[in-house]
Amino acid sequence: MAFFTISLLNGLSYGLLLFMLSAGLTLIFSMMGVLNFAHASFYMLGAYFGYSVTEWLGFWPALVLAPLIVGGLGALFERFVLRRVHRFGHVAELLITFGMSYVILELVQLVWGRSSVDYRVPLALDGPLLTLFGTQFPLYRAFMMGVALLMLAALWLLLTRSRIGLMIRAALTHPGMVEALGHNLPRVFMWVFGGGCALAGLAGVLGGNAFVTEPGMAMAVGGIVFVVVVVGGIGSLGGAFMASILIGLLQTFAVGLDVSVAPILPYLLMVLVLIFRPRGLLGARGD
Amino acid sequence: MRRMLVWGLYAIILTLAPLVFSSSLSQTLLSQMGIAIIVCLSYNMLLGQGGMLSFGHAVYSGMGAFLAIHTLNRVTGGLALPVSLIPLVGGLASLALALLLGWVTTRKSATPFAMITLGMGELVWAMALMFPEFFGGEAGLSGNRVAGSPALGISFGPQIEVYYLIALYTFVCTALMYAFTRTPLGRMLNAVRDNPERVAFVGYNPQMVRYLAFVIAAFFAGISGGLAALNFEIVTSEVVSGYRSGLYLLFTFLGGTTFFFGPIIGAILMVLALVLLSEFTQAWLLYLGLVFIVMVMVAPGGVAALVMANLRLARYGYLRRLWPAYLVLLATGLPAFAGAAALLEMVYQLQLGAALGPELRFMGVTLNAHAPGSWLGAAMVMLLGLGLFESRRRPFVRAWDEIQHAIAQDTKRREVP
Numbered sequence: 233m234a235f236f237t238i239s240l241l242n243g244l245s246y247g248l249l250l251f252m253l254s255a256g257l258t259l260i261f262s263m264m265g266v267l268n269f270a271h272a273s274f275y276m277l278g279a280y281f282g283y284s285v286t287e288w289l290g291f292w293p294a295l296v297l298a299p300l301i302v303g304g305l306g307a308l309f310e311r312f313v314l315r316r317v318h319r320f321g322h323v324a325e326l327l328i329t330f331g332m333s334y335v336i337l338e339l340v341q342l343v344w345g346r347s348s349v350d351y352r353v354p355l356a357l358d359g360p361l362l363t364l365f366g367t368q369f370p371l372y373r374a375f376m377m378g379v380a381l382l383m384l385a386a387l388w389l390l391l392t393r394s395r396i397g398l399m400i401r402a403a404l405t406h407p408g409m410v411e412a413l414g415h416n417l418p419r420v421f422m423w424v425f426g427g428g429c430a431l432a433g434l435a436g437v438l439g440g441n442a443f444v445t446e447p448g449m450a451m452a453v454g455g456i457v458f459v460v461v462v463v464g465g466i467g468s469l470g471g472a473f474m475a476s477i478l479i480g481l482l483q484t485f486a487v488g489l490d491v492s493v494a495p496i497l498p499y500l501l502m503v504l505v506l507i508f509r510p511r512g513l514l515g516a517r518g519d
Numbered sequence: 520m521r522r523m524l525v526w527g528l529y530a531i532i533l534t535l536a537p538l539v540f541s542s543s544l545s546q547t548l549l550s551q552m553g554i555a556i557i558v559c560l561s562y563n564m565l566l567g568q569g570g571m572l573s574f575g576h577a578v579y580s581g582m583g584a585f586l587a588i589h590t591l592n593r594v595t596g597g598l599a600l601p602v603s604l605i606p607l608v609g610g611l612a613s614l615a616l617a618l619l620l621g622w623v624t625t626r627k628s629a630t631p632f633a634m635i636t637l638g639m640g641e642l643v644w645a646m647a648l649m650f651p652e653f654f655g656g657e658a659g660l661s662g663n664r665v666a667g668s669p670a671l672g673i674s675f676g677p678q679i680e681v682y683y684l685i686a687l688y689t690f691v692c693t694a695l696m697y698a699f700t701r702t703p704l705g706r707m708l709n710a711v712r713d714n715p716e717r718v719a720f721v722g723y724n725p726q727m728v729r730y731l732a733f734v735i736a737a738f739f740a741g742i743s744g745g746l747a748a749l750n751f752e753i754v755t756s757e758v759v760s761g762y763r764s765g766l767y768l769l770f771t772f773l774g775g776t777t778f779f780f781g782p783i784i785g786a787i788l789m790v791l792a793l794v795l796l797s798e799f800t801q802a803w804l805l806y807l808g809l810v811f812i813v814m815v816m817v818a819p820g821g822v823a824a825l826v827m828a829n830l831r832l833a834r835y836g837y838l839r840r841l842w843p844a845y846l847v848l849l850a851t852g853l854p855a856f857a858g859a860a861a862l863l864e865m866v867y868q869l870q871l872g873a874a875l876g877p878e879l880r881f882m883g884v885t886l887n888a889h890a891p892g893s894w895l896g897a898a899m900v901m902l903l904g905l906g907l908f909e910s911r912r913r914p915f916v917r918a919w920d921e922i923q924h925a926i927a928q929d930t931k932r933r934e935v936p
Binding site for chain 2: 261342454496500
């Protein structure tokens with residue numbers, strides 16, 4: 233019982249972290265048709281900026297500043313690099329984000345070194361939150377879940393209840409009309425891309441000290457995020473949410489039960505979904 | 520006639536290359552180039568001809584290599600199979616694997632296809648670490664290619680004999696892959712890339728076309744993996760990694776995906792970069808990433824398209840007008856690049872090579888990463904080069920556009936007599 237509850241909570245917090253990543257990816261993909269291969273690299277940047285700003289100003293400013301920096305970098309990348317290859321089609325856009333993932337990886341190693349950095353959970357959040365059946369659940373995990381849920385709610389409100397959200401949703405379905413009404417569509421794209429990257433950065437700030445901040449972290453999480461997006465149905469936020477939680481729970485339980493196939497479970501799930509439900513959990517029909 | 524000439528030339532180059540470059544380093548390089556040519560061409564069957572961007576092609580070259588090394592060890596144990604046929608075993612193994620995995624992978628096209636190949640690659644990579652009996656674990660699997668009875672006095676002991684085996688496979692595979700582009704299936708593959716909806720409307724199944732092409736590409740990738748197993752006599756799990764798949768993608772694209780011969784250029788660049796450039800600088804992956812981004816932005820057709828564009832200029836007699844501009848661009852671009860590279864190398868020296876001290880040799884100059892003079896000098900050279908380059912680039916772009924326009928006019932005039 234203790235194992236079950238703790239694994240459930242750990243799985244949920246990991247799943248919510250995955251959702252912060254896959255939400256940004258899905259948002260960018262469904263608006264711009266761009267699969268941001270460098271998305272996990274922006275997650276890594278978030279962790280490293282989180283570490284540096286924490287050293288300099290403390291954790292709480294880092295929680296706000298690091299995602300903003302990462303989002304700004306993402307917006308700049310969209311404005312000056314991605315937008316120029318838009319006319320060459322989606323493959324070129326995917327390729328350029330692929331090249332970017334190499335550049336970011338090398339730059340991170342250049343600035344912070346090739347080994348992991350000592351990015352710790354802040355003192356105020358260190359320690360157990362509650363003890364269930366004799367096992368402790370860390371406070372920081374609960375904090376992660378709280379921030380993720382808060383961000384989720386904010387995102388949902390922004391998309392459905394605000395003017396900006398209205399424009400973004402309109403740009404999804406009727407880009408021509410939005411432009412005809414005098415909105416600057418490329419600028420909307422830039423902010424969406426920047427916003428998606430900022431979400432990845434926030435996930436990095438939270439995930440960096442819960443796990444390990446090292447140059448390999450982008451590669452480690454990148455594959456899983458893509459699996460989440462495929463399983464959930466490409467372009468569907470609700471599907472991404474379900475798949476994130478599912479995969480978060482799956483991995484946590486598999487690791488906890490010491491199943492030897494734990495590392496390949498998400499990929500097996502992807503294969504099964506592709507065979508039996510090719511459009512994903514909540515995806516639209518067709519390919 | 521012209522086609523015979525090109526293929527004859529290709530065969531002659533493959534035959535004479537190790538005689539001209541006869542040092543043992545160049546023999547190693549040439550052998551690896553042959554292997555890389557096959558795998559890059561097979562990759563381009565997906566990317567260039569089918570519009571399928573795969574992040575997991577190393578799965579097929581790597582599994583070919585593993586099956587080949589297992590077969591080689593069987594041959595050493597007494598199995599009656601000539602060593603020269605082992606790459607074919609690798610190819611067939613990859614073909615079988617692609618029959619299975621490809622069915623799932625090719626259900627989607629375009630971006631979802633790319634994501635699925637990435638997941639498949641991760642799946643196989645994770646499995647490689649889970650089953651050390653088959654994949655050899657950390658140490659990998661090794662074998663000895665001098666196995667069985669030598670045929671016609673060829674034991675495959677010396678590197679040169681392996682080179683000629685690789686060259687023969689490279690020539691035959693290149694010819695076969697070229698022939699594939701001329702088959703109805705090859706043509707349908709191009710159609711599926713350009714307009715799958717219409718293909719379906721005409722009565723073909725785009726998914727089936729993608730599947731068949733995927734399986735054929737995997738077969739050739741497996742052959743190259745088998746050759747690599749014979750060449751290195753060791754196979755580690757790195758050969759199925761996402762890193763390897765990424766390299767195939769990077770260099771096939773750099774070589775050029777729009778022309779059949781583009782990946783050959785890419786393969787040669789790949790071996791040169793992996794063996795020589797990585798010796799020369801620690802920052803080579805950064806340079807590679809930056810060059811790749813610039814190429815996607817400026818020349819999405821890769822090196823092959825640049826070559827063909829200039830051949831076209833020459834044919835219409837405009838190259839004479841442009842080549843001074845090329846020289847000027849080169850003369851201004853080089854200092855800009857050298858300055859930037861010097862700055863980067865100094866940062867690397869500070870961050871990663873701290874144990875070696877602050878001094879480094881760069882292009883014949885001794886730089887000191889602790890001295891402000893070195894930084895200032897490098898930055899000045901870079902900025903000056905950049906400024907001059909940018910000031911010359913603008914007129915060049917204008918002239919280039921004018922010439923392209925003029926050529927278009929010329930061809931139009933010739934069409935309407």
